[in-house]
Amino acid sequence: MPSKKIPAFQFYPADWLSDDPLQTCSLSAKGLWVQMLCRMHKSPVRGYLMLTAQKPMTREHLAQLEGIPFEQLSNCLAELVGHGVIDWEETEEGIVYSSRRMIRDEKKRWLCGEAGRKGGGNPNFKNQVKGDGKLKSKASSSSLSSSSTSSSTSISSSEKYHLTNLPGVGRVWASIPKNRQTKPATTKLEIARALQTLEAQPDMEAPVHFLVTKLSEYYDSPEGQGKFHRRPLTWLTDGGWEEDPETWQNREEATARETL
Numbered sequence: 001m002p003s004k005k006i007p008a009f010q011f012y013p014a015d016w017l018s019d020d021p022l023q024t025c026s027l028s029a030k031g032l033w034v035q036m037l038c039r040m041h042k043s044p045v046r047g048y049l050m051l052t053a054q055k056p057m058t059r060e061h062l063a064q065l066e067g068i069p070f071e072q073l074s075n076c077l078a079e080l081v082g083h084g085v086i087d088w089e090e091t092e093e094g095i096v097y098s099s100r101r102m103i104r105d106e107k108k109r110w111l112c113g114e115a116g117r118k119g120g121g122n123p124n125f126k127n128q129v130k131g132d133g134k135l136k137s138k139a140s141s142s143s144l145s146s147s148s149t150s151s152s153t154s155i156s157s158s159e160k161y162h163l164t165n166l167p168g169v170g171r172v173w174a175s176i177p178k179n180r181q182t183k184p185a186t187t188k189l190e191i192a193r194a195l196q197t198l199e200a201q202p203d204m205e206a207p208v209h210f211l212v213t214k215l216s217e218y219y220d221s222p223e224g225q226g227k228f229h230r231r232p233l234t235w236l237t238d239g240g241w242e243e244d245p246e247t248w249q250n251r252e253e254a255t256a257r258e259t260l
Contacts, residue, residue: 025083
């Protein structure tokens, strides 16, 4: 959801002042953290410090935007990281900084929206969502099934939200030709699963780059550009990255003959 539809985020002064790790940081580090929270709120992936859905904001970008020397910004970031205030993750695209609380609040908001859509706006269904973004255990079996599963998977809505918003997933999705992009939510979930499979392979060093390359090769092939191409969701479910690209050269013609 675009950030313009959520003009503000909740800020609790008591929580801020009682956060001992944060309060032991310097005033400049705390000031930077407030700025970063504002930028994470406006981020294409709310809760993460991102320039685009695929590209994280680097320290160089942040120093330029905040108008402070790079060394000063790096020192402040080191304080925030060292005191456990800010989370960070090393990805193929670079380091992604994030806010635990903002991610948790965004997940809860997303789950409430899902509950509203699947429960017909039933307020009792929405009230089943706890503060941690998970469904309360006393929810009825039918409500729990409809909110945490889909027709094709038993994955929880909470985990689905996390998986489909990982930066690498967005990069793979963006690499799919616009005229082939269908069922974004389900496809992004399948992309996340494919990346997990690839990451588990001992000789796989760059799963995101590998999957982007394979998808590009497929949709540049005769089959991928032809009438009988597979949608990205089908290609991913089939494990298309394991196929010999040579098969994509002739299968379009063979499929056409079979339909005659």
